[in-house]
Amino acid sequence: MIADNEIKALIALLDDEDTEITHHVETKLLSLGESVLPFLESEWENSMNPTIQTKLENLIHTLQFQTTKQRLKDWKENEPENLLKGMWVVATYQYPEVTYDELQEKIDQLYYNTWVHFKEGLNPYDQVKILNYALFDEYKLSANTKNFHSPANNMLNIVFEGKKGNPISLCVIYMLLAQRLKLPIHGVNLPNLFILIYDWDNKPFYINAFNKGLIFTKADIDNYIEQLGLQKQESFYRPCSHLEIVKRIFRNLIVAYEQLGEADKMEEIHELLDMLE
Secondary structure, eight states, rough: OOOOOHOOOHHHHHGGOHHHHHHHHHHHHHHTTGGHHHHHHHHHHHHHHHHHHHHHHHHHHHHHHHHHHHHHHHHHHHHHTTHHHHHHHHHHOOOOOOOHHHHHHHHHHHHHHHHOOTTOOOOOOHHHHHHHIIIIISSSOOOOTTTTTOGGGGGHHHHHHHHHHHHHHHHHHHHHHHHTTOOOOEEEEETTEEEEEEEEOOEEEEEEETTTTEOOOOHHHHHHHHTTOOOOOGGSSOOOHHHHHHHHHHHHHHHHHHHTTTTTHHHHHHHHHHHHH
């Protein structure tokens, strides 16, 4: 384990005029992993040298991206059934300071606020009405139609903060809440739209969280697919995996960063997506 004073000495060498030395120092700092982040961040805050600040910013981002990749690998291999954990990993790409516990607390609070409206013997349609009331009337969650392609629409911490999201982030919140209430509500990967299915015996029905929880049927999906000129696929009617949800979030982010002209971020998100393929 390297001592604190040694880390600080390495950081001081980033200002060396010899590029071979600074390259060696950067490689060494990166090899130490996220444990050096507090030192780099502290030095960035205190430095008055723009060149050093840029080097520190690059090092910090590289280390944070390494951490995100490791978290994504761990999630895929060990906890793919934990959708909230996957969404947290996505959020840490842009907001490395966000914690899993913060997101869990938001879902917990929504659960307690919704649970009080439930009683025994409610049929599925009444259960969905309560969910819709709790999320869209009480909590004021809504569709972000103004900035539909904003990367923030895919980050749960920002969706909770602004109470606005895109179809998939609103569906994720809806689904996480529903599953806490032990309701069989899952995500469905439709082309150009993400929806939910209430998987009820032989009478499933569908929910559009982007339209305040509007309920619709298989026939409505048939019409939608027909309008798009596509062939019907089983996946358009059945629950998808949490892995597929996170992959779709990454594809959304690639489009969002492309529209913003942020090629570096597009490349990094492609790298994250490739890890899940």
